[in-house]
Amino acid sequence: MAAVKLSKEIARVFVNSFDTVLFDCDGVLWAGSKVLHRAVETVNYLKDSGKQIFYVTNNSTKTRAQYLEKLTKLGFNADEKEIATSGYLVASYLESINFQQTVYLIGSKGFAEELQNHGIKHTQIGPDTMATDMPSYVNGQIGLESEIGAVVIGFDEHLSYPKILKAANYLANPNCLFLASNADETFPMEIPLVVPGTGVMVKAVETASQRTAKVFGKPSVAMFEAIAKQCKINPQRTLMIGDRCNTDISFGKNCQLTTLLVLSGVTSLKHLEQYKHKEEHILVPDFYTDVLGDILDFLEQ
Numbered sequence: 001m002a003a004v005k006l007s008k009e010i011a012r013v014f015v016n017s018f019d020t021v022l023f024d025c026d027g028v029l030w031a032g033s034k035v036l037h038r039a040v041e042t043v044n045y046l047k048d049s050g051k052q053i054f055y056v057t058n059n060s061t062k063t064r065a066q067y068l069e070k071l072t073k074l075g076f077n078a079d080e081k082e083i084a085t086s087g088y089l090v091a092s093y094l095e096s097i098n099f100q101q102t103v104y105l106i107g108s109k110g111f112a113e114e115l116q117n118h119g120i121k122h123t124q125i126g127p128d129t130m131a132t133d134m135p136s137y138v139n140g141q142i143g144l145e146s147e148i149g150a151v152v153i154g155f156d157e158h159l160s161y162p163k164i165l166k167a168a169n170y171l172a173n174p175n176c177l178f179l180a181s182n183a184d185e186t187f188p189m190e191i192p193l194v195v196p197g198t199g200v201m202v203k204a205v206e207t208a209s210q211r212t213a214k215v216f217g218k219p220s221v222a223m224f225e226a227i228a229k230q231c232k233i234n235p236q237r238t239l240m241i242g243d244r245c246n247t248d249i250s251f252g253k254n255c256q257l258t259t260l261l262v263l264s265g266v267t268s269l270k271h272l273e274q275y276k277h278k279e280e281h282i283l284v285p286d287f288y289t290d291v292l293g294d295i296l297d298f299l300e301q
């Protein structure tokens, strides 16, 4: 089934068919530091029209409070409870199971803060480098801690061999939990450079430990379940808007939501054509348009 291009003819019926709208952030609301065409007006308009709004992001490097600060500064009429980050989900999950041990964290400052906000103890973040060669390292003092009950992975620009080794050894204990914020392969960039994402770190530890992480970010349904827990939400009247088919659109499909792809981020029209030919239906959105602000433009025409 091919994706339908959004147009002024169908815009009103389209908007009226939803009570809840979930927005991915990067590539939908903004690209880097630049707010995309009428993104603020469109989100605020939908909220003023009585729709429930949620911001759902796989980014674990910022806390919900930091996201709220950014959204508010840019002019979005947002509330902290409307924000679901993958780091927040992991922290909430650990809190919900009354996790009392220490997390071995491969992650960032924002992720560490989110764990602290939920009363979860964690190991230090930052560089953990090899001062010697591998044989000397493994035969020396590795410094494994005894209180570790979970290995948690988010984006960590200081990922290293010692970190992978430690994580894999903690995971040799079958009771040690293995959680990850997301499995994104790369970061969306404005410059033509491949920038490895959290998925690379997850795969490295999965390979070494021969275990599979429970991933909380999109396309996992965990993010939707967390939102559905805090308010009434009908999947049949919910729209997921994203710029990336293998996370946002797959997520929408996994949760039985209607999906709208915006072409202002990772997935291009060329990609979309390829997905259609390969019949990768989980990647094909129900609707697509160039940029989020088109919705408002169409409604006004």
Ligand SMILES: [Mg+2]
Pocket (backbone or CB within 6 Å): 024, 025, 026, 027, 028, 188, 242, 243, 244, 265
């Ligand atoms: Mg995005």
